[in-house]
Amino acid sequence: MKIDTAVSLLGALAQGSRLALFRLLVQQGPDGMAAGEIAERLGIAPNALSFHLKELSRVGLLKSRQEGRFIYYAPDFKVMGGLVAYLTENCCAGSKAADPCCPPR
Amino acid sequence: MKIDTAVSLLGALAQGSRLALFRLLVQQGPDGMAAGEIAERLGIAPNALSFHLKELSRVGLLKSRQEGRFIYYAPDFKVMGGLVAYLTENCCAGSKAADPCCPPR
DNA sequence: TTCATTTTTCAATGATTATTGAAATGATAA
DNA sequence: TTATCATTTCAATAATCATTGAAAAATGAA
Numbered sequence: 001m002k003i004d005t006a007v008s009l010l011g012a013l014a015q016g017s018r019l020a021l022f023r024l025l026v027q028q029g030p031d032g033m034a035a036g037e038i039a040e041r042l043g044i045a046p047n048a049l050s051f052h053l054k055e056l057s058r059v060g061l062l063k064s065r066q067e068g069r070f071i072y073y074a075p076d077f078k079v080m081g082g083l084v085a086y087l088t089e090n091c092c093a094g095s096k097a098a099d100p101c102c103p104p105r
Numbered sequence: 106m107k108i109d110t111a112v113s114l115l116g117a118l119a120q121g122s123r124l125a126l127f128r129l130l131v132q133q134g135p136d137g138m139a140a141g142e143i144a145e146r147l148g149i150a151p152n153a154l155s156f157h158l159k160e161l162s163r164v165g166l167l168k169s170r171q172e173g174r175f176i177y178y179a180p181d182f183k184v185m186g187g188l189v190a191y192l193t194e195n196c197c198a199g200s201k202a203a204d205p206c207c208p209p210r
Numbered sequence: 211t212t213c214a215t216t217t218t219t220c221a222a223t224g225a226t227t228a229t230t231g232a233a234a235t236g237a238t239a240a
Numbered sequence: 241t242t243a244t245c246a247t248t249t250c251a252a253t254a255a256t257c258a259t260t261g262a263a264a265a266a267t268g269a270a
Contacts, residue, residue, distance in 0.1 A: 007119055007121050010118050011119035016108065026198055029209050080192075080196055081197065087192070088205070092182070092189060093134075099183075102182050
């Protein structure tokens with residue numbers, strides 16, 4: 001992963017509503033959750049939520065599918081996995097311990 | 106870790122110069138590197154670097170110590186480890202696989 | 211078609227953030 | 241002391257981002 005990609009992904013998650021949103025969708029699993037229900041659960045206005053969904057989708061952290069009038073959003077676990085792997089390798093000296101970060105060598 | 110803490114840490118790393126800076130210091134290890142050398146290596150103006158060092162220190166990702174005229178900065182590996190653990194638990198459904206993110210259950 | 215529902219888009223505002231150049235601080239050496 | 245080096249602070253500008261309210265698409269139901 002290029003550093004610019006990591007910066008984009010980190011930036012997308014570095015916001016309270018978006019991190020809460022992503023956590024919720026991770027809990028929900030690959031089937032996803034409709035935008036309206038997400039907005040209700042998080043107490044965010046639908047248009048504000050749409051802004052954040054777009055932001056997370058733009059960087060690739062969310063996938064969506066339409067079903068009738070509803071649009072379901074779900075995490076792309078591969079992308080998130082790539083970010084965690086990047087952080088572990090580049091910002092944790094590649095540690096594989098239970099405590100994931102330690103000095104190099 | 107509280108979600109607000111995670112947001113702060115993510116925000117501190119969600120910037121090109123700062124992520125490059127943190128990576129460099131992780132490579133360098135716990136002895137750290139003087140501000141001047143960091144600026145030279147990254148090609149950042151000293152005052153701009155100071156701004157970013159302050160930002161990373163503010164959220165706890167860096168520790169510093171003075172030695173003569175030099176100030177050495179080093180990562181706080183525990184804090185970074187806490188962030189990676191938070192992301193793994195909350196945003197990767199707690200997966201412990203080689204590919205760190207997968208759907209829950 | 212007409213209506214209600216779901217979601218997105220748009221424009222405006224305010225808030226936060228990064229960058230630049232200049233000046234100031236703090237520490238050591240002459 | 242004075243001078244030099246390393247780093248930080250300050251002020252100004254520009255850029256980016258989040259929030260709000262209103263309107264517009266898109267889908268399906270009556």
